[in-house]
Amino acid sequence: MKTTTTLLLQGLWLAGFAMAQDSSSSQEVRTLSGSDRRLTSEVSQVTLPSDFEGSSFATGTMSMSGVSVSTGAPNTTASMSSTSKTNTLTQLVGGTPTTLNGTASSTSAAPQPSNTQPCNNYPEFCTRKYSNITEVCAHNSPFAVKRNVGSNQAYGVTAQLNDGIRMLQGQTHDVNGTLHYCHTSCDLLDAGTVEDYFRDVTNWLQSNPFEVVTILVGNYDYEKKDDNGNPLVTSKNYVDPIEKSGLMPYIYQPPKTAMEVDDWPTLGELIISGKRVIMFIDYNYDTDAVPFMLWEFYNMWETPFSPTDINFPCTIDRPDGISDEKAKKMLYMANHNLNVEVSIGSLSLLIPNTVQLNVTNGLNGTGSLGLQSNRCTDDWGRPPNFLLVDYYNEGSFNGSVFEVAARANNVTYDRECCGTKSLAAPILSGPSAPFLGLVVAVAFSLFL
Incomplete structure (x- = not known):
């Protein structure tokens, strides 16, 4: 798997879905697919072409009722099961948290998301x-x-x-x-x-x-x-x-x-x-x-x-x-x-x-x-x-x-x-x- 693929998954799944949710929120915390077998929400589909470079994410679209994501790269999709369509999610765009309603759609031309999720503490x-x-x-x-x-x-x-x-x-x-x-x-x-x-x-x-x-x-x-x-x-x-x-x-x-x-x-x-x-x-x-x-x-x-x-x-x-x-x-x-x-x-x-x-x-x-x-x-x-x-x-x-x-x-x-x-x-x-x-x-x- 390419490093760019890692960045996409971290920038999307980690930064987009797993940040800034406190224990009082009804939002289920979503994390990396396969890394914790106790997760209640998991990635159900990921298709990444071998030549994917991840540069299209910033101009892609995100539909929060689903939840599905299209990065703009051909054959590159990710869908995620969700127990609620009204949960508030936080998307990091260029390192700045942006709060989105769970039923909203968003199109962004901002810089690529920054990964703030530590791996081995960093x-x-x-x-x-x-x-x-x-x-x-x-x-x-x-x-x-x-x-x-x-x-x-x-x-x-x-x-x-x-x-x-x-x-x-x-x-x-x-x-x-x-x-x-x-x-x-x-x-x-x-x-x-x-x-x-x-x-x-x-x-x-x-x-x-x-x-x-x-x-x-x-x-x-x-x-x-x-x-x-x-x-x-x-x-x-x-x-x-x-x-x-x-x-x-x-x-x-x-x-x-x-x-x-x-x-x-x-x-x-x-x-x-x-x-x-x-x-x-x-x-x-x-x-x-x-x-x-x-x-x-x-x-x-x-x-x-x-x-x-x-x-x-x-x-x-x-x-x-x-x-x-x-x-x-x-x-x-x-x-x-x-x-x-x-x-x-x-x-x-x-x-x-x-x-x-x-x-x-x-x-x-x-x-x-x-x-x-x-x-x-x-x-x-x-x-x-x-x-x-x-x-x-x-x-x-x-x-x-x-x-x-x-x-x-x-x-x-x-x-x-x-x-x-x-x-x-x-x-x-x-x-x-x-x-x-x-x-x-x-x-x-x-x-x-």
Whole structure:
């Protein structure tokens, strides 16, 4: 689908029908076709010629009793079912709201409508490719348990998404045939089943139909074998929780297993299609059996992970052996979760350096997220696609990690942060006494 088609659909369906309607109005809010399965009004016909450029919309006509639209381009029509012919609609023409009665007809020679509907929080993103946007990634997103050494975040996934997180990463474990999000050991931190976590994401997507979310699954059990010597957990094991959680209809299946930056669709195209989740797995992929769960390292590379080096180099860490030329054609993630090394007896441990979060997640200075983002942009000719951070709510000011991403995207960050739209994760007690020794024994591998 062409970008101009996206602009038409956004300018018409988003700007024309979904803006400025408050909760007291009898007008049903109309949104993108296919992006929310709970809609009561939907587009019933859309026919767009392959050579359509969208330039005729401003001189077309709009009949509100129907509702039908003609753009003036041949074979280009859109009709929409409506429960009322008297509802007031707001049409944006050149960015200026114009209120029309639901039974009126209007002919306009004004400029093309401006899209004011944000996609992933910014109207500018609607026509950008998925591969041309920098998003903040919540490292170990499910692990938001207070006073637990295995935690990496302060708020649960719903709050994370409300605040602007658009990539969710986490480590999964097989527990008697059921996948859980656990950190190193489920005795240390068990954040619940993968199915329940995916259900929370699904519920959020249903309530936020203009958002695209990336999920990166960390398969902790990738080296384990079953009784027949086969891998215990592969991407096939995730199909059941995906289906039961309701997430499946939202997952985008790319046309090929190894996507390059030019291959990705725009956010607008993903939203219009309803396929608004991009899913990766780090190990034991099976794209023949599960083609929608992409192998991370066919599509993305990472800078050094779990660093203690405050310089945060922008060099390629995983996967091994790819050339710079190949890397420039792939998505890439800047890992920016600073750890501190401590010694307890003969053990050398890596734990999150929470003391430095105001700098680590800040805009400027040695070790800052802003500095790494700028350095990677200089080194690779484009900003990172994902900025992986711990405790995204901490930084030089509220929302500083999102300010870094906004600067990389050349947009203005003006949202409220953090955790204000939903409750923080419940305060739970730490591991029980029998497992205190385990906490020390496994702490060195928490972030590996």
